[in-house]
Amino acid sequence: MNLQKLFEMQAKLDAHIEQEHPVQEGEDRLAKKILALQVELGELANCWRGFKFWSHDQEPRTTDKCEMCDGLGNDIYFTGSYDNGTLQECSEPCEYCDGTGDDDSKNPLLEEFVDCLHFILSIGLELNFTDIDVWKVKETTTTNQFIKCFGTIYNIHFQKTVNDEVPREMYEHLFACFIGLGEMLGFTWEQIEAAYLQKNAINHERQESGY
Ligand SMILES: O=c1ccn([C@H]2C[C@H](O)[C@@H](COP(=O)(O)OP(=O)(O)OP(=O)(O)O)O2)c(=O)[nH]1
Known part of the structure; x- marks a missing residue:
């Protein structure tokens, strides 16, 4: 796990964003990043779905629908002619998704996870914690793991607003x-890193195009 490389990439992205969206006088950008992380973590939980006890669909969203066939799995086309009554509707498996209706190259759950990672790295940079010890905390259930993550994010905000100083261990704990959450969601660090690089590049492109 090469965190230094990720912190460096994050610093470049944050600088790019700051250049396009300069910090305003009196603006508390750290607080905004903390709220952004809470929002992204909520989006991640929503994509995981495992807490939705009221629904029969609690499966994580790890594929997207194929855009070519709109998730139908079939290409529909017509032969013959309406005029002479030979018009026929035909269908064959979509050649892009082999009829599955899924786009396996997209993983919404992983995409939400790396959005969170962006903000966690960015918060580390704001707090000057980039050389950190990495360990792993795992609760007994994924639901509890999410709640724990929310708690650690809030702790950082609380410490910052009350003491104006956040202990390094508190950031390391987040x-x-x-990291424990990523493992519980079934991601390897290689997958996470690759998805981070991809989204980091998209974030730069968005800034270039006036996002
Ligand atoms: O200082 C910042 C601000 C944002 N980001 C990244 C994190 C994340 O990868 C993306 C913001 O999330 P997203 O892509 O979901 O943007 P959005 O504006 O929330 O998306 P949408 O327009 O779909 O609501 O920007 C940073 O890395 N540093």
Whole structure:
């Protein structure tokens, strides 16, 4: 796990964003990043779905629908002519998704996870914690793991607003909980890193195009 490389990439992205969206006088950007992380973590939980006890669909969203066939799995086309009554509707398996209706190259759950990672790294940079010890914290259930992550994010905000100083261990603890969450969601660090690089590049492109 090469965190230094990720912190460096995050610093470049944050600088790019700051250049396009300069910090305003009196603006508390750290607080905004903390709220952004809470929102992204909520989106991640929503994509995981495992807490939705009221629904029969509690499966994580790890594939997206194929955009070519709109998730139908079939290409529908017509032959013959309406004029002479030979018009026929035909269908064959979509050649892009082999009829599955899924786009396996997309993983919404992983995409939400790396959005969270962006903000965690960015918060580390704001707090000057980039050389950190990495460990792992795991609760007994994924639901509890999410709640724990929310708690560690709030702790950082609380410490910052009350004491104006956040202990390094508190940030490391957030990181540890988040790494544990990634493992519980079934991601390898290689997958996470690759998805981070991809989204980091998209984030730069968005800034270039006036996002
Ligand atoms: O200082 C910042 C601000 C944002 N980001 C990244 C994190 C995340 O990868 C993305 C913001 O999330 P997203 O892509 O979901 O943007 P959004 O504006 O919330 O998306 P949408 O327009 O779909 O609501 O920008 C940073 O890395 N540093």
